[in-house]
Amino acid sequence: MPTVLYLKELMARDSSPLTPRSYGMDLLRWFRFLWVLGVEWDRATREDARDFMLWMKVADKPVRVHWRHRGKAPSEIPPPRSDRPVPGTPNPVTGKPTVGTKYSPRTRAHCETVLRQFYDFHLDGNVGALLVNPFPLVRERRSARPGSHSDGEKKHRNRRTGLYRPTVPQQIPRRIPDEKYTEVFAGLRSHRDRALLAFWVATGARAEELLTAKQGGAIVGEQTIGVIRKGSREYQELPATPDAFVWLRLYQEAAWKMGVPRGRHHPLWWTLRRPWRPLEYDAARMMFNRANELLGANWTLHDLRHTATFLMLDDPNMPPVYVQKILGHKYLSTLDIYNCPTRDDVIAAGLAHHARQEQRRKEPPVPVDEPSYNPDSLSILFGRNVS
Structure with a gap:
């Protein structure tokens, strides 16, 4: 074939x-x-x-037919939710x-x-x-005339491209606002899910990269967690927050008591039900989607990586080259997409502009003094005798 x-x-x-x-x-x-x-x-x-x-x-x-509806007649399948x-x-x-x-x-x-x-x-x-x-x-x-462009x-x-290749619009990364992130975090059901979310936002790792972590790769003393990078396949330690390790410890203590395999070379993330299996990307994605449904949102796991990037770039003491290394990007220019204003930033700036204009309309007008002229200057202009 x-x-x-x-x-x-x-x-x-x-x-x-x-x-x-x-x-x-x-x-x-x-x-x-x-x-x-x-x-x-x-x-x-x-x-x-x-x-x-x-x-x-x-x-x-x-x-795609849901597994609960497979083999059923169309009349037996409930209609989609109207909300x-x-x-x-x-x-x-x-x-x-x-x-x-x-x-x-x-x-x-x-x-x-x-x-x-x-x-x-x-x-x-x-x-x-x-x-x-x-x-x-x-x-x-x-090519155009010499010197017309860089x-x-x-x-x-x-650069040559496919004849039938459509134009792909550039997507501006979106971050999850702090108040919405708190609501999503509150909607999670287990310590494992809370630890995962905390590590994704703290490290900026891709969803599948964090799921490759081993139990021995989470070093509490150094406050780092080791992952396998998607492109280079290299092992890299990423810094995380103390809160992420607190949630991780709570999850591990409960999981080990239930019989989850324990050891440095065992996977760090496991399913919550028997038979114990390493947590895969699809299961993690469905977990995050369930928390999204509580808010009626449609954020993705990759938006957590964007959120971590914005948080690091907003820190004036964090050089962009360090952000590049943490994210695992090959070139520093990859961070240029985060310099574009997001939808929320544009709307907030526009609303602030309208608020300032409305405030100016409500303010009383500033009185303007009538212009006065120097009599001596008028006498000289019209040829009068200056006494």
Whole structure:
């Protein structure tokens, strides 16, 4: 199978374990489209690729059936809750758009990139009857006149991209306000969940990175916790707050009494019910979503990482280069997205401006003295005798 060869190539490149799964879902979507048309994968043309990208633009995403409703008739499935926002509309609490029914531009762009690389891989290996890549690149444009732009802008403008790749709008990171974070924290059900939330906001680690921590990696004396970085796969110790270690200790004492495996090389985070299993990302995400539902919010686990970044950058005594190292970014320029004003900051500044204007209207007008003239100056101007 051509997909098996390509996925093996990804695994040989030491990519993340989640990468083959993500790429495989995009390939499956493309192959299903070709099966409906009755076209072999190595016979696909540019028109087929164009129609596929158009289909992704207008088609509805498949609805995942809840495991409690599998095998039931449509009449037995309860209707969706009426208090939830309409898909694709902004959440009333966070302002973030809810998940829509259509494929997002980011999903379509990712799919186009995966398919283009898939065909490039088989073109290099001369597999099947493939002659051209149905997902071509945009023809390289002529550069502008010398000296009209900086070198970085030229490189960005002349960088070749996919012909059918949609434009992905830049997303400004969002932070969870302090009062809302307190409400989310209060809605958690266990010491484990409170410890997880405290460590995510304190360290700025990615959700899956913190879940890789071992019991021996949480060093209370040094106030650090060790994680495996997503990109480099390196082990890094991250500083945390004392409150996070307090919640961690409460969780560990209760978990060990119930029989959770104990040892330096055992995972730090476990499920709360038997049989004991290491806590995975999907379970942690559902835990956070349950706390969100109490507020009617739609924050994600990655918003906790953004919140930690804003808190560190707001500290004038925290150099940005240290923030970069804590977050595990390769380049310092990655932090530039946090310099853009957020939605909440823009709205707060606009409301403050309107409040100042309203206050000026209510203030009494300042009296202005009538202009007076010097008599001697008038005499000289009109030729009068000055006594």
